[in-house]
Amino acid sequence: MSLDRWVVCEQCDSVYTRRPLRPGEVADCARCGHHLYRHHRFDLERLLALTLATAIVFVMANVYPVVALNAQGAYNAATIWGAxxxxxxxxxxxxxxxxxxxxxxxxxxxxxxxAYVLLGLRRGRRPAEFRQAMHALSLMQPWSMAEVFMLGILVAIVKLHGVMTVIPGIGLWSFAILTLLLAALTSYDLQDLWDIAEDVEAGRPA
Structure with a gap:
């Protein structure tokens, strides 16, 4: 049996044979209960589509004005970068x-x-800098705070509404959608991508 069919628990070093899982199933260590691996929640095509959609909305959120302010005839539009x-x-x-x-x-x-990791895996190979990319993704996941910025924008709009006319722009709606898409993207278990990479290297369907 090849080594890629073995799974070692990171907590207690127990060794198991990797077995196929049905959707929604999770494999846990029988000795300590630590999570070993799970069935892939998304296939590569769906996750790539989510990444592409996030990229498009990201561009829109940063290009278009978030809000337009009208105070006694003086009109001013603000983008995220402008702020x-x-x-x-x-x-x-x-x-x-x-x-x-x-x-x-x-x-x-x-x-x-x-995009770099998924495009490489979709081509049936593990990207050259896969380990470094995954490590960077792991480090950045806790720092994805688009929702905090979105909340700040909404609070500012409420406070300014009584002083001047505030017109929500395309950038605001795009940023709201971006917040949801980023939450979905970063909620993906990175361990699944490691498992998919192992499947690709071993010639198993991802």
């Missing part, structure tokens, strides 16, 4: 830097890394 730049120019550089990381660079990096 970050305005924060930087107002002298609060640390806040601008952190905002840029959390709402732009981290989500963009996650989307690109998912």
């Amino acid at each position: 970050v730049i305005a924060t930087w120019e107002s002298g609060v550089a640390p806040v601008a830097f952190i905002s840029a990381l959390l709402v732009f660079f981290f989500p963009l990096s996650q989307i690109c890394l998912f």
Whole structure:
């Protein structure tokens, strides 16, 4: 029997033979109860489609205005990057830097890394930098905070509504959808991708 058919528990080092699972099933260690592996919740095609949709909405959220403000005839449209730049120019550089990381660079990096890994696996091979990409995804998952930024936008809109006319823009709706898509993308168990990579290397269908 080949080595890729064995599963070793990370907690107690118990060794098991990997067996096929039905949808929804999870394999746990009989000795300590640690999670070993589970049935893949998504196939590669569906996860690739989710990644592509997230990338498209990410571009829309960053290109189109989030809100338009109308105060006594003075009209001004604000984008996410415009807000970050305005924060930087107002002298609060640390806040601008952190905002840029959390709402732009981290989500963009996650989307690109998912696309890199999934496209490689879809071609039937493990990408050259697979381990590094997976490690980076694991590190960035806790820092995906688009929903926090979305909540801040909504609070700001409510506060400004009594002072001036606030018109939600395409960027706001795109960012709301982006928040949901990123939540779905980052909720995917990365261990499943490791398992799929092992299946691809062993010549088993992913």
